[in-house]
Amino acid sequence: GASAKTFEWRSNVLNRLQSKYGSLYRQDNVILSGTHTHSGPGGYFQYTVFVIASEGFSNRTFEYMVTGIVKSIEMAHKNMKPGKIFINKGNVEGVQINRSPSSYLWNPPSERARYSSNTDKEMIILKMVDLNGVDLGLISWFAIHPVSMNNTNHLVNSDNMGYASYLFEQEKNKGYLPGQGPYVAAFASSNLGDVSPNILGPHCVNTGDSCDNANSSCPIGGSSMCIAMGPGHDMFNSTQIIGGIIYQRAKELYASASQELTGPLAAAHQWVNMSNVTVWLNSTHTAQTCKPALGYSFAAGTIDGFGSLNFTQGTTVGDPFWDTLRDQLLGKPSEEIKRCHKPKPILLHTGELTKPHPWHPDIVDVQMITVGSLAIIAIPGEFTTMSGRRLREAVQAEFATYGMQNMTAVISGLCNVYTHYITTFEEYQAQRYEAASTIYGPHTLSAYIQLFRALAKAIATDTVANLSRGPEPPYFKQLIASLIPNIVDRAPLGRNFGDVLQPAKPAYRVGEVAEVIFVGANPKNSAENQTHQTFLTVEKYEATSATWRIVHNDASWETRFYWHKGLLGHSNATIQWHIPGTAQPGIYRMRYFGHHRKQDFLKPAVILPFESTSSAFEVVTS
Numbered sequence: 001g002a003s004a005k006t007f008e009w010r011s012n013v014l015n016r017l018q019s020k021y022g023s024l025y026r027q028d029n030v031i032l033s034g035t036h037t038h039s040g041p042g043g044y045f046q047y048t049v050f051v052i053a054s055e056g057f058s059n060r061t062f063e064y065m066v067t068g069i070v071k072s073i074e075m076a077h078k079n080m081k082p083g084k085i086f087i088n089k090g091n092v093e094g095v096q097i098n099r100s101p102s103s104y105l106w107n108p109p110s111e112r113a114r115y116s117s118n119t120d121k122e123m124i125i126l127k128m129v130d131l132n133g134v135d136l137g138l139i140s141w142f143a144i145h146p147v148s149m150n151n152t153n154h155l156v157n158s159d160n161m162g163y164a165s166y167l168f169e170q171e172k173n174k175g176y177l178p179g180q181g182p183y184v185a186a187f188a189s190s191n192l193g194d195v196s197p198n199i200l201g202p203h204c205v206n207t208g209d210s211c212d213n214a215n216s217s218c219p220i221g222g223s224s225m226c227i228a229m230g231p232g233h234d235m236f237n238s239t240q241i242i243g244g245i246i247y248q249r250a251k252e253l254y255a256s257a258s259q260e261l262t263g264p265l266a267a268a269h270q271w272v273n274m275s276n277v278t279v280w281l282n283s284t285h286t287a288q289t290c291k292p293a294l295g296y297s298f299a300a301g302t303i304d305g306f307g308s309l310n311f312t313q314g315t316t317v318g319d320p321f322w323d324t325l326r327d328q329l330l331g332k333p334s335e336e337i338k339r340c341h342k343p344k345p346i347l348l349h350t351g352e353l354t355k356p357h358p359w360h361p362d363i364v365d366v367q368m369i370t371v372g373s374l375a376i377i378a379i380p381g382e383f384t385t386m387s388g389r390r391l392r393e394a395v396q397a398e399f400a401t402y403g404m405q406n407m408t409a410v411i412s413g414l415c416n417v418y419t420h421y422i423t424t425f426e427e428y429q430a431q432r433y434e435a436a437s438t439i440y441g442p443h444t445l446s447a448y449i450q451l452f453r454a455l456a457k458a459i460a461t462d463t464v465a466n467l468s469r470g471p472e473p474p475y476f477k478q479l480i481a482s483l484i485p486n487i488v489d490r491a492p493l494g495r496n497f498g499d500v501l502q503p504a505k506p507a508y509r510v511g512e513v514a515e516v517i518f519v520g521a522n523p524k525n526s527a528e529n530q531t532h533q534t535f536l537t538v539e540k541y542e543a544t545s546a547t548w549r550i551v552h553n554d555a556s557w558e559t560r561f562y563w564h565k566g567l568l569g570h571s572n573a574t575i576q577w578h579i580p581g582t583a584q585p586g587i588y589r590m591r592y593f594g595h596h597r598k599q600d601f602l603k604p605a606v607i608l609p610f611e612s613t614s615s616a617f618e619v620v621t622s
Ligand SMILES: *[C@@H]1O[C@H](CO)[C@@H](O)[C@H](O)[C@H]1NC(C)=O
Pocket: 059, 060, 063
């Protein structure tokens, strides 16, 4: 079994749950599903491609993630009570575009004719109440990329789906700060592989022309000029608009949910070596999946965020310069892997790269949980729209074969382990970003369909116990250490951490931004302190009790915490409060909570807390 000292987040979560609850929470009945954001801390995923991308593995982030997940499950366990679940479905309009529409067109016309859109608009929600009808929580699934915040953003941010969740929880948890009330609203991901929220579509930022073409390329400047934005005037506004619409629709579906979900619970899990699954194409022919590899168009990025090396999407032939550079640095890909991935030109043959650790996973989790007539399909990656439709349909048909006629199947994306994208076989031929990132080759989707049908059959025929566990993933103990050193924080001469460098103004109007700059310290220090709650508060003076009441923390949409790194351990922390129209007039202040790293000669480094308070300022309504 996995030792608690290995750096694999799911097994660490499961081990910690096991030591507390025995066999209650297990491999088969716990799914870890990312709501997905591009604006979070990195460095916790053990395969080399991701470790390189995050400039080394961060034990700090890893511990914080695992501890946080376990804590949330413990809280849910403690608050568990009998209740009812209601299911509802409905379309969400005006928040998505397909970001690879030309790939979608490669799917057979007869198949496309069955759908009115090249994205899935349906949201599924589960409303949970106790036996007295008191609200407990919501889980919803919807297919959209959380990239309303673009890749210039450096704030930790949960993007459009996180904003929907924030609005829902704020409404249900009146009087609580974000993240602290009892009600939980989860906005989970689905088959979002080719779905962008940047609904004004791709345009050349230099000329304004549309670049909605097969290679997302501009006449002048190529793919780095082709960017999709909107619908807002900046990324914050877009996040609020898209997240707001998703929230509104979830709220309507929640209010009108009346179909109770009843019936037994079942769960099935398997580990599968995706590098070599035999896929039955029909009764006479088979095909194989491949060892992982990324194609050229992976490096191109997408209209939601281009790559830095000026690659172009839709590339089906390699380039001698890059091929030679790769061969020199990493060795040549085998003929076998090249053949297997065709027509993908391989940029990185990750499945053949094992130093210092495998670059990509071979062993992945396939998992399904059913709650009465709902089947939750846990996908270890990002399915495109049509991939999701095919899988859902196949799973539903499999259940029907065994007498379960009315199953609703939902794709729960980005679960357990990350394996990039999964396109249909036809979309794969076009080799845009999603196809180049389909790492197990052209038959990846067919393999998953086969595997998930087997899970559905096992659940439907009550033979889950007969499923093989599959090969256990490898566990690595030594990973590339973080290349970002821990350095001692320093305050300018004669100053202390938290000293105010730029004070608040005496007064602000609503709609303005209150800003204070403090002598800062690296915020990552605070992640080593498990009691750290927030980097900032906005507090209002209550004259009647002569106390300061916290009105916002760092999870509030109205606040921003920027950290500016200087030389030799010097840094500034800027705290902003974007004063909303709903703010009460009165006297306010802002506080900063940090930790600095200190090291005295010949002694081990220590992390020390500090806090600081701005001067009081007035907010007036007009
Ligand atoms: C990782 O972090 C945990 C918790 O802070 C600590 O106990 C452990 O020693 C760290 N492991 C390594 C290898 O640094």
